[in-house]
Amino acid sequence: MKILNLIGYWLLGFFEEQSDEKMYPVISHSPEETWGLASKLAIVLSKGDLINLSGDLGAGKTVFTKGLAAGLGIIEPVTSPTFTIIKEYGEGRLPLYHFDVYRLFSPDELEELGFDEYFYGDGLTVIEWGDKVEELLPDIRLDVKILRLVDDNFRRIEISPYGDAWQEKFEKWRPGE
């Protein structure tokens, strides 16, 4: 039995090393806390970064984006671009490209909008419901999944940095500490 356990642990370790994807869960207790978490993240962001927001309907993706915008120094109020798909804010430390792809019928529509000029452009791209167009997203990105909990003000925020650069940014950000 002992030897089987040892082999099991070795295999687990092997697979953990193989995948560079780690998920860090953080609990938010209020909209202000989610907003604050995002505004602190904005400090470590740079040109060409992409954040994919997913999770429950009404969970706080737009609240998170508002925090990011504030952290970048954007004063103009951020509203959900549900019908326009994209809204651009130019006044901050980095341009913010805010997408909401909830209403897209297919990823082709995003291609028509010339999405890669934004994703690989000079600013920060934030996509609400980005999982819907996952095939078009770059592999190097930050996934933030926001889930509602039984208490109406509580959220579980699952953060997955993909790629070394995002891992480093995540460590500088240190959410939940």
Ligand SMILES: Nc1ncnc2c1ncn2[C@@H]1O[C@H](COP(=O)(O)OP(=O)(O)OP(=O)(O)O)[C@@H](O)[C@H]1O
């Ligand atoms: N801990 C929390 N974090 C974020 N929002 C919270 C929290 N607790 C309550 N809320 C409320 O949840 C709502 C989140 O709305 P928001 O528009 O940000 O969600 P969304 O995920 O963007 O929705 P949609 O799926 O329609 O795009 C707000 O009314 C906010 O006040």
Ligand SMILES: [Mg+2]
């Ligand atoms: Mg929204």
